[in-house]
Amino acid sequence: MEWFTAPDYWLSRIVFQRGLAGLYLVAFLSAALQFRALIGEHGMLPVPEYVRRVPARAAPSLFQWRYSDRLFAAVAWGGAGLALAMAAGAGDAVPLPVSMLLWLLLWGLYLSIVNVGQTWYSFGWESLLLETGFLAVLLGNDDTGPPVPVLFLLRWLLFRVEFGAGLIKIRGDRCWRDLTCLYHHHETQPMPGPLSWFFHHLPRPLHKVECAANHVVQLGVPVLLFTPQPVATVAAGLMVATQLWLVLSGNFAWLNWLTIVLALSAMDGSLVTGAHPQPEAPLWYVVVVCAATALVLVLSRHPVRNLLSRRQAMNRSFDAFHLVNTYGAFGTVGRIRDEIVVEGTDDPRPHPGTVWKEYGFKGKPGDPHRMPRPFAPYHLRLDWLMWFAALSPGYARDWFGPFVERLLAGDRDTLRLLRHNPFPDAPPTHVRARLYRYRYTTWRELRTTGAWWHRRLLREYLPPVRLRETAWRR
Template identity: 55%
Template sequence: MEWPISHWFDAHDYEFARLVLQRGVAAVYVVAFLSTAAQFRPLLGERGLLPVPELLERARHLRGPTLFRWRYSDRMLLVVAWTGVAIAASLVLGLPQLGPPWVPMLAFLALWFLYLSIVNVGQTFYGFGWEMLLVEAGFTVAFLGSDQVPPPLPVLVLVVWLVFRLEFGAGMIKMRGDRVWRDLTALYYHHETQPMPNPVSRFAHLLPKPIHRLEVVGNHIAQLVVPFLLFVPGWVGSIAALVVIATQLWLVISGNFAWLNVLTIVLAFAPITDSFMHAVIPAAPLDWGSGTTSPLWWMIVVGIVTVGILVLSWPALRNLFSRRQLMNAAFNRLNLGNAYGAFGSVTRERYEVVVEGTRDENPRSAEWLEYEFKGKPGDVRRTPRQFAPYHLRLDWLMWFLALGSPGEQWFIPFLAKLLEADRTTLRLLRRDPFDGERPRWVRARLYLYRFSTREEKRRTGAVWVREPVGEYARPMSLRR
């Protein structure tokens, strides 16, 4: 039966958008749960740097719902992570989408709750904006329905509203923050000082300064003007989405920001119509074969959820136009209707904490060997690798540590794990100079890094040039 309300509820021209949204968000969940399965135990497990059992003992009120509220075990964590991988993989394959609309809804809600359970006990290692974004994206796309019903327009609008908060929030935090965004010089520094450079970052840094200024102008247009056009249906919204996708692709090419940019690209497909895709790519079908109309019960469910998310988004809307704008802030325990933003300030110089160890008895006359991390700069001759959308949590925290972020709670335990030659901790690193044997002492030193010039690279083969700044952590030993 066709209900009168279905004429504005059913968005028949957005079936390709739904396909990308559902499978793309699910694919990011696969990466996120794999990252958790590989890294959570050494960072936050029973014998981790910030053990969750200790958090549960001292924290009367966690910041939100979690399966681990009363009990945590590493085995339970792995069950949660691999269950998430399995559910997300089924959505990537499109299996739940073959059933009625409540089947993919339950699958995505399961991903949302499982990952929210992890984030809410993840402490500083899960304190990134893209964690919030993935949680909110998973909940929102849960209500896109299945192949048996047309895509619901209210949910597509909610996804666009999420992209708007993400992009416009990032644009406003830049304009209100560091002056280098206003005088167009931010990219003189950013490619070199970003948290985790990739193979293209040095090339991007060495581009002429006029190109860097054009990059900033393009960023301002993409984040301060284009987001409003995403709400315009048809070709205008579709072209605006392509602008967002193009700018995010450049960030993917030139840096390692976990799944932030990839997930933004996926979400930006929400306003792209099937007719636009067919005009650009004639091989793209106009009819993807979904149901002709949505049942009343489904429209009621979607309507209630839409109103709920809009109500929860009110604080984020106020935050966008506040002089004291918050960046990456959640206003409720469900992590819905969040405020987003990134790089309100740009660091001008790159500092790195380099961790070293020795087997010598006397630390003053010892020969010190460096531990190599997988993603963060260390060896000056090693070209940075591409890891995104995978998230190296320890490497990211090391970047914040070099900027002066408090790290005593986890960094000193990290050094102690190195002294113990803890196998699970050493797996987080690229190279252990002691091949699994215990060092006698460990220490940390602070260096100033910069990309080598083209002439320096030809002469020395070094990607980085570094100079020592001083001692970060004095030599430590397990023996007294």
């Protein structure tokens, strides 16, 4: 069955699978280290309460049948261990059926986490990891050449990621059409990185060039993925270069790195190493791959319809298993940046002279003198949701109150999500939140003050509150 396999892509498959396993590792570690405060039994949005409301058919998950923090930890750490083994090459050291089962186990474990993660797992890169992970199950190992149908599906996924992101921009904010969005984006993006300040201060004509290049790479180049080699390799290389530019300019969890891994799967490895003969695919494997390919193509009708719609949606799953999804980001770019600053005091009764101490977050802007840090591909879920909460209190309705209660109780799991706890000995008596307008400092301000940000108070976000014992216990 020479038509079924593409031996020239053996190196591309190895790089893709090892890279994907590495991102699975990051995702499972992110879950293992943060879940207790976010969705644990005593978390802000507990899984047990969620699964009582949502049926298994709407959110299939191992935790629909049983949940405990110990079981979740076993799933997350077990998934991390398996991902590490696959990154080290375990998938090629076992027979083809076993390798497929191991990839399927990785996908199933992470699906179980995402489907009970609620708001904390509502990001597009969660679905992208699951959709990519499902295709990895079908890609095989050294027992057979990479199957052509799956290589096509990987390109189809990469096309939807890039083309969908391009369409949502060109249909969305006017600044994408007049090439001025990057006047603001580096300053207002959810979590700036250490170089974002410098990107923001690039000359404005260069920002327009960046914007125009983005449109070319996202709206024109993806079509070339379906052309013969080496054109498809060049197209994938342009996407990799664009994604690396985004990696340097911000913190977008594993979105950029996963897009890079997908692009690497479209590159012809024989251009570097030559062909690598591999065994012929067994019949059962051909049947499974062809059936799965047909399923994905049928399910693709929803994303295609969404791409063609004038009301294109971003980052939406059309099935509970996240098999085929739609993607896109930054259809609208903010012109201003507001940040929530959370403070506490040990004063029994706050008054005008009360000293308030600020909690420090790991990734989101807080102390104006602290340079933004690199965290991607690791995902700081609380910091990301704080950005949304500053846009509108509606984004924080379900979790911000429980977050404050846990600060007042001195909850250790919640405090581990923060960089700095100003009350190491005893929890505060009161906590409040205030909304500030942030902007990057100028070159002169940075030299004279050492501050990366300038901020001014806008208004109170949450008035001083005490611990409500009954709510905390509940």
